[in-house]
Amino acid sequence: MAAPRYCPSCLSLAFTPSTLFRAASRRPAPLPLPTPQNQQPFQLRAASTNALKYRRKDPAAASRRKKARSTYLAPDLKNIVQFSLVDAMRYLRASEVGRPPTSSKYELHVRLRTAKNGAVVRNRLRLPHPVKTDLRICVIAPADSPHGLAATAAGAAIVGEEEVFQAIRDETMKFDRCLCHTDSLPALAKANLGRVLGPKGLMPSVKTNTVVKDVAAAVREMAGASEYRERMGVVRMAIGQLGFTAEEVRRNIRAFVENIKRDMQGISDQTAKEMHEVVLSSTNGPGLSLNGMFGSADGELGDWSAGKA
Amino acid sequence: MVSLPHRMRKLQTRLLAIRLGSGAYILPKDINRIHMRFAPRIEGGHMGPRKFWHHELVRLKYHNPAISMTTDRTARAEDPAVLSVHFTSPTPTQSPDETTSGPAFADSTPAAAQPTERVSTIDMKHRTNAEILDELVRMTKAQAVEATEAEREELRSLEEQRVKGAKDSAKSLEVRARVAREKQLLEQARGELAADAV
Numbered sequence: 289m290a291a292p293r294y295c296p297s298c299l300s301l302a303f304t305p306s307t308l309f310r311a312a313s314r315r316p317a318p319l320p321l322p323t324p325q326n327q328q329p330f331q332l333r334a335a336s337t338n339a340l341k342y343r344r345k346d347p348a349a350a351s352r353r354k355k356a357r358s359t360y361l362a363p364d365l366k367n368i369v370q371f372s373l374v375d376a377m378r379y380l381r382a383s384e385v386g387r388p389p390t391s392s393k394y395e396l397h398v399r400l401r402t403a404k405n406g407a408v409v410r411n412r413l414r415l416p417h418p419v420k421t422d423l424r425i426c427v428i429a430p431a432d433s434p435h436g437l438a439a440t441a442a443g444a445a446i447v448g449e450e451e452v453f454q455a456i457r458d459e460t461m462k463f464d465r466c467l468c469h470t471d472s473l474p475a476l477a478k479a480n481l482g483r484v485l486g487p488k489g490l491m492p493s494v495k496t497n498t499v500v501k502d503v504a505a506a507v508r509e510m511a512g513a514s515e516y517r518e519r520m521g522v523v524r525m526a527i528g529q530l531g532f533t534a535e536e537v538r539r540n541i542r543a544f545v546e547n548i549k550r551d552m553q554g555i556s557d558q559t560a561k562e563m564h565e566v567v568l569s570s571t572n573g574p575g576l577s578l579n580g581m582f583g584s585a586d587g588e589l590g591d592w593s594a595g596k597a
Numbered sequence: 598m599v600s601l602p603h604r605m606r607k608l609q610t611r612l613l614a615i616r617l618g619s620g621a622y623i624l625p626k627d628i629n630r631i632h633m634r635f636a637p638r639i640e641g642g643h644m645g646p647r648k649f650w651h652h653e654l655v656r657l658k659y660h661n662p663a664i665s666m667t668t669d670r671t672a673r674a675e676d677p678a679v680l681s682v683h684f685t686s687p688t689p690t691q692s693p694d695e696t697t698s699g700p701a702f703a704d705s706t707p708a709a710a711q712p713t714e715r716v717s718t719i720d721m722k723h724r725t726n727a728e729i730l731d732e733l734v735r736m737t738k739a740q741a742v743e744a745t746e747a748e749r750e751e752l753r754s755l756e757e758q759r760v761k762g763a764k765d766s767a768k769s770l771e772v773r774a775r776v777a778r779e780k781q782l783l784e785q786a787r788g789e790l791a792a793d794a795v
Contacts, residue, residue: 363601369608382615382659386633386650386668574611 360521362401362564370579373541374534376568378584381530383573389531392571393419396527396541398548399565400518406559409551410517416543417536418512419526424462425510427503428452428476428492429469438504439467443511453479467506468492468499516544523548530570538582541568610755613748616660620653620730622739624661629713630683631657634669634676635721641674642723649680649726660742678721680729682737683713 371379377394384392400409424445429436431448439447445463446452449472455461466485468476476492485491492498500506516525527544528537545566552561569575633654635646650668658666672678719732733739744752 365601367605368601369605378659378662379612379615381662382655385654385658385666574608576608 358405359401359403362399365565365577368565368577370577372579372581372583373538373568374582374584376576376578377534377537379576380568380570380573384530384570387530387572390529392530393526394528394530394532394537394568394570396525396544397567397569397575398523398545398563399567400521400523400552401562401564402518402521403559404521406561407555408518409523409548409555409561411547411551412513412515413525413544413547414509414512415514415527416539417528417532419514419529419540423511424464425507426452426461426463426466427469427507428467428472429503430472435469435471435503439507442504442507444503444507449475453481456481456484459484463490465510466490466492466498467503467510469503470499470501473499516548527568534582541566606755606758609751613752613755615655617742617744617748617752618652618656619727620649620656621660621742622657622734623742624657624664624737624739627684627686628661628664628682628737629685630665630667632667632669632681632683633679633721634672634681635678636672636674636676637670638674643672643674643678643721645724645726645729646678646680646721649721649729653726653730680719680721680733682717682719682733684715684717685713 380394425443426446427436427439427444428449429439429447431437431440436447444467446455446461452461453476473492482491498506514525516523525544527540532540545563548563552563555561566578566580567575568578631654633646633650636643639647654666654668658664717736719729719736721729734741
């Protein structure tokens with residue numbers, strides 16, 4: 289296929305390939321590639337009056353980059369379909385039918401109206417009804433000391449010193465988080481467990497607030513807290529398990545949204561942030577925009593919302 | 598970010614598929630629980646139960662949210678695949694249970710609220726989900742859910758939009774391919790000219 293003719297000064301096509309074929313059959317011989325000397329005559333010869341009339345006046349405009357948006361898109365919500373909490377949960381429970389009630393989670397997506405390059409919302413929160421409760425926490429403190437006993441009472445999976453060190457070295461112990469009491473820190477440093485715990489991110493250290501004086505409170509706080517952060521203008525977090533009742537989910541949503549509002553107020557002097565939309569979804573279900581109402585739109589459905597899977 | 602109209606169209610399609618379709622039945626009030634037990638893999642005739650779980654059971658759950666519907670996928674391939682329906686005498690619903698249900702909700706024990714009087718079973722092995730549904734409807738005398746006029750209208754308009762969208766997509770793909778080809782040739786020619794000018 290012959291290369292299409294182009295004007296070297298403005299680099300726009302004088303012919304489209306389809307017209308070129310038709311023109312080629314009529315033309316006796318192909319024109320040579322234009323050299324800088326015979327640019328002007330070539331233009332006048334090859335371009336028809338029509339093409340001259342519609343020639344692009346400002347060729348640089350086509351290649352000039354579009355200015356990037358500085359805020360995340362927040363579409364107008366007047367045509368959106370929204371649901372009350374109970375209606376949304378009905379669809380989500382149907383989508384999750386038959387799955388174990390602790391494995392499927394409800395998740396909340398809070399869409400913010402915010403600039404792209406500003407501060408982000410990032411915090412931890414203790415939900416009224418925690419979602420993930422089976423966190424195994426290991427505490428390094430003498431098992432029979434008051435701290436050790438308080439830690440076991442607070443729900444730590446493993447408490448101890450020497451035996452714990454040995455078990456970690458032997459890799460017999462499995463846990464998700466590790467805390468250390470300030471008094472046991474020298475023993476921990478001597479035990480040289482950085483090789484084992486360091487790569488897993490479990491080594492207690494002062495910087496990550498895992499070396500504490502009050503272990504019981506730290507265990508409680510760690511077991512219940514969920515972390516959230518804003519990514520691309522949306523804050524997402526798991527807000528409940530499938531087995532939760534509508535009331536529990538509502539309390540969790542309320543706590544979460546209040547917390548986000550407080551965080552946004554805290555950074556409002558640097559970046560303006562507003563809540564734009566709240567969407568409830570689940571592991572296998574669709575995302576349903578919430579309208580802030582709790583009860584069902586079309587009347588009572590009995591006590592189904594009381595938590596039967 | 599997907600545009601809002603596009604998102605709403607997809608959502609409405611999905612929600613209508615949950616509300617209507619095969620399996621959209623309202624079960625009588627004397628059913629307490631539906632439990633399915635089948636194998637995690639389809640070998641041995643367990644494809645019908647699995648499809649039933651994904652399609653029909655979803656719609657049944659939407660229209661009968663008070664009935665507890667559970668699955669147990671720990672059977673071996675050679676074990677029977679059984680759907681059991683637990684009946685009870687229809688009693689007026691109890692006062693709503695506001696106390697927390699707790700996160701650990703056992704899914705294989707029957708609900709303690711209403712005593713189960715009888716259990717009927719359906720053998721699901723080597724049967725399609727349509728057959729399983731037919732037998733369930735026969736056994737329970739369930740009432741089908743008909744689409745309302747508004748829902749039919751919505752289904753029609755969504756289908757039209759989908760067809761139109763596919764046609765438009767094909768056309769614009771053609772145009773975009775042509776423009777990309779021209780641009781590519783232009784770049785080539787520009788490269789040739791640069792080589793000549795040097």
